[in-house]
Amino acid sequence: MSMVTSTATGVVEHVDRGPLSIDELAAVIARDIPEGSYVNLGIGQPTRIADHLPEGSGVVLHTENGMLNMGPAAVGDEIDPDLTNAGKVPVTELPGAAFFHQADSFAMMRGGHLDVCVLGAYQVSAGGDLANWHTGRPGDIPAVGGAMDLAIGAKDVYVMMTLFSRTGEPKLVPCCTYPLTGRRCVSRVYTDHATFDVTPDGVRIRETWGGTAAELAARLDGVVTAR
């Protein structure tokens, strides 16, 4: 049994190991997606969560270019140029799949029918603001895709990201400095160091890897609310 401690406030701390790898993080998120949910996985890292969904989870994947019950990436003869995901990668369809046009695809999102989406992020604020579409740097070409629609549409918006930037700056911040994708829309943040709930009463640590909740909170500029 690894060294797992549970603090008095219910935080699970994995202190005998380092931070999670991307695939380990994807597995943690997959574990938390409720059975039978309709889920959109954002392009990039969140796509990997699909590989870790337990068999029989009944999770139905939505891809915003117009399909429900998307299957795994297509290989070899399965590749069909008319069947791709939102990242434009060839995919497969599962029995029970449905195709629909773009206005319907975003209506089901905006209309609150999608249970969960998982998005990457540059920054998330303590109030649940999301910044993930534009660096705001002069000369950078912005590209938003479906991120703003997903951010305000899904019932639960999870973020998957590293907790610190390559230069060591926290990405869970008091207030976003990057241009916003959506306001007060994130409910949970999954990172390599810890997972966090974003609640109306503040940010709470759920689980940590490679350190204690107290150590981590000290590195996060007052973002975490004590229980």
Added chain:
Amino acid sequence: MGRAQLLDTCDEAVAGIEDGSTVLVGGFGFAGMPFDLVDALIRQGAKDLTIVSNNAGNGEVGLAALLRAGRVRKVLCSFPRQADSHVFDGLYRAGRVELEVVPQGNLAERMRAAGAGIGAFFCPTGVGTPLAEGKETRTIDGRDYVLEYPIRGDYALIAAHRADAMGNLVYRKTARNFGPVMATAAGTTIVQVNAVVAVGGLHPEAVVTPSIYVDRIVPVEARHYTVQGAR
């Protein structure tokens, strides 16, 4: 206007597209991109175009070729910057093409509104973000919304799987994407299809775009591109 015309060539299908037109171009990346119609538009020569499409061209073909030919004044799209969007990136950085970034769902819904006779609509997408700056907002039942206006095309160029000779359309898998919405939102809707079948050859329950939205149909040889691992 009236019954759809069945044409032999893409050059006939794009005849008459004027300089300065707003052209809705279907497709999500390469899936559903009307390559043959776009190639014909390049030959046709219309310039100073405003293009409405999800992306701003991939690789060297389709919209990217139209951009490279210098025919596009402005692009409205949701996702211009990609691993293979170098043609657009170069023109944009050189100040030779304007860009309006529109969230993907707003792009679709604004065209849907145009096709459905809706004057404008309040939408929650983008509230509090730079893309809502300067737009009218309203709080309805405690939630904030942004007023969004329709996007109407002078022309729509789309690719469907099959048409019947009346212009009813069916699509294939995720290549459907923007086709059904764009077909409703343009003055003249021009469709390339892999096959035209006789009237009655499409099951009425399966028709996705009814013929009333379709003006010109042209059969083309199926040709396919894939973008492996593109973003």
